[in-house]
Amino acid sequence: MRKFDIPQRYNSPVIGRLKVMRSAADPRKRDVSPAVLNFGGITWIIPRHFGFCFGVENAIEIVHKAIYANPDKRIFLLSQMIHNPVVNADLEGQGVRFLHDTQGRELTPFSELTSDDIVVIPAFGTTVEMEAKLKGLGLDIEKFNTTCxxxxxxxxxxxxxxxxxxxxxxxxxxxxxxxxxxxxxxxxxxxxxxxxxxxxxxxxxxxxxxxxxxxxxxxxxxxxxxxxxxxxxxxxxxxxxxxxxxxxxxxxxxxxxxxxxxxxxxxxxxxxxxxxNTRDTLCYATVDNQKATLAALDQAEGADLALIIGGFNSSNTSHLVELCETRLPTYFISGAEALNEDASLEHFELASSKLVISSDVLAPKSDGSPLRIILTSGASCPDTSVDAVLQRVNALCGGGCDVDEVFAKFEGNQSEEPNLPA
Ligand code: SF4
CATH class of the missing domain: 3.40.1010.20 (4-hydroxy-3-methylbut-2-enyl diphosphate reductase, catalytic domain)
Structure with missing residues (x-):
């Protein structure tokens, strides 16, 4: 798969390292079993596939090239480039503006656009009517088109x-x-x-x-x-x-x-x-992430809960939540800021489409054994967000083991036996 040039700030020391290890051991992605990382007070069960997909990395690369190559131009995104608040806030922080919200409501009037502006089409693509409208304004819709x-x-x-x-x-x-x-x-x-x-x-x-x-x-x-x-x-x-x-x-x-x-x-x-008889038209990332999540649910006997990270309007992430919800308590969170000192958690409830706070989610177990948590994210979520959640929960719940030792143990387990929960 092609390597994309995306900003260093999206690289993560724990999850990124795990992914490198797993793809070195299994470059053809045959092993869909989860990684089990034991940090002491917390055992993490991490599915084989999650996080930035081809289309998202492609979009991030294109928009950053547009930013670096055009410091004097105004850059607009037709709407959120992908459904992740971290990535969209990062782009806004670099001066990129949005023309629509995710419901298609206008945020910046089209009357403000000139043919000198750059308008980036998001990874979801856009309608033929919108393409015609942009062309009518004299805008180049091919050069900065991030459609997956x-x-x-x-x-x-x-x-x-x-x-x-x-x-x-x-x-x-x-x-x-x-x-x-x-x-x-x-x-x-x-x-x-x-x-x-x-x-x-x-x-x-x-x-x-x-x-x-x-x-x-x-x-x-x-x-x-x-x-x-x-x-x-x-x-x-x-x-x-x-x-x-x-x-x-x-x-x-x-x-x-x-x-x-x-x-x-x-x-x-x-x-x-x-x-x-069309074959299904789901993308590889959707299929891989759902399979890996199901494998984690099947193989992680005794998991206590699942934390799923992503934008609340992200379709692929919400389907991972739906899969987990059928088996165990599942919390859809935007990032580490959702986790409070008192072991409560702010999460998005799919059924009501509301943010709710649940208490004692991360409270110690009565038998004193480590909490076992399935941790995954959607295709538009940076691994840095997953890292931040892992580290925040470790800090709150006594998952204090050294990262090098945890990985050394994981690598040893990988070479000796199938990677099943301890
Ligand atoms: S989730 Fe699939 S379709 Fe969407 S950007 Fe990623 S690879 Fe493309």
Whole structure:
């Protein structure tokens, strides 16, 4: 995989060292088992894959090149370049400004832009309409385009479906920048519709199979097709005409298990003949991180909790949280600042979309044994944030062992036996 030139400040002494050790021992990424690092009062169970992916490093490299090469120019990001507060604050600290927030609301009026400015397109890509708007202002949209190649691969898949007269079903979060970008491209080649999750896919399948009336059934409390999907279909979409032949593409960061089950469900609804068998369009980082998290959950018998670090609007990170939540107490945090001296923790609750404080999360166990914590992060989270959490918890909970000794022991375990929890 290509090496990117990203700022030194994103390198981390503990997690970075662990990653170097693990990739030296297993360059082909065959071993998906977690690393178990025993720091005394805390045993860390660290999945094989997490943190900056190809697309994120690519975006960070491009925007920093733009900053260094253009000290006299104003630099704008169309929206958050990636969904991580540390990286976005770092860019703002270097004078980069945002044109939109993640919901697409304007933060800086376009009327302020001139053809002399630099506008960076984020890793999620953008809509065809926005590209046209930027070009209309005389801006170069190619030079500082950080759209991830794995997102562009989805667009190609979607264009092929449209060209072959299939309606494109985009499985994604309809307000997410990437899904908006993919949907806008799908609309430019034919009919398209967005489904958010398995529940919505089931409703769509009922409409396709005629098990549910397109007009709905107010008496039975059932909404019509337009009430549910009306704002998420291409212009001129006809549920009668355009749900006969379909194919599915995904936002690259969706849950792999859900993605497969939605494809199977919709294929059964329209029959094999009318379903385009696209392979799933999740990206490698999503797949690797979810597999590694599941391996940590399977192999880390007796883990007490999981700490997942990332931006609260990060799709791939929230899916790691969902995976862990099914097995053990899980806390979605933005970084080390979430951890308080009194062993309480400020974390984001996915179900309520609210920040909450939980007490005694890091309290010592009654049997005196070390707390066992699964620690991971999303694809847009710097390893420095993971390091900071590890070190803060170690300091609060008596994980005082020397880092060199911990790694020496880990390396010894790796060479002698499978890396299973002690
Ligand atoms: S998560 Fe996947 S699609 Fe998104 S930037 Fe990373 S590699 Fe690209």
């Amino acid at each position: 190649p794995f997102v562009e691969r989805v667009w190609k898949r979607s264009a092929k479906l449209g060209a072959d007269d299939f309606t494109v079903i985009v499985h994604g979060k309809h307000n997410h920048e990437e899904t908006r970008a993919t949907f806008s491209r799908a609309c430019s080649t034919g009919p398209a519709l967005v489904v958010k999750d398995r529940v919505e896919a089931e409703v769509l399948a009922q409409f396709i199979l005629g098990e549910r009336a397109l007009a709905g059934d107010p008496g039975a409390g059932l909404e019509s097709f337009d009430e549910i999907f009306g704002k998420r279909v291409s212009p001129g979409f006809s549920a009668v005409e355009h749900l006969q032949r379909i194919g599915v593409v995904n936002q690259t960061t969706m849950l792999a298990t859900e993605t497969q089950s939605i494809a199977d469900l919709l294929k059964a609804a329209v029959s094999d003949r009318n379903f385009a």
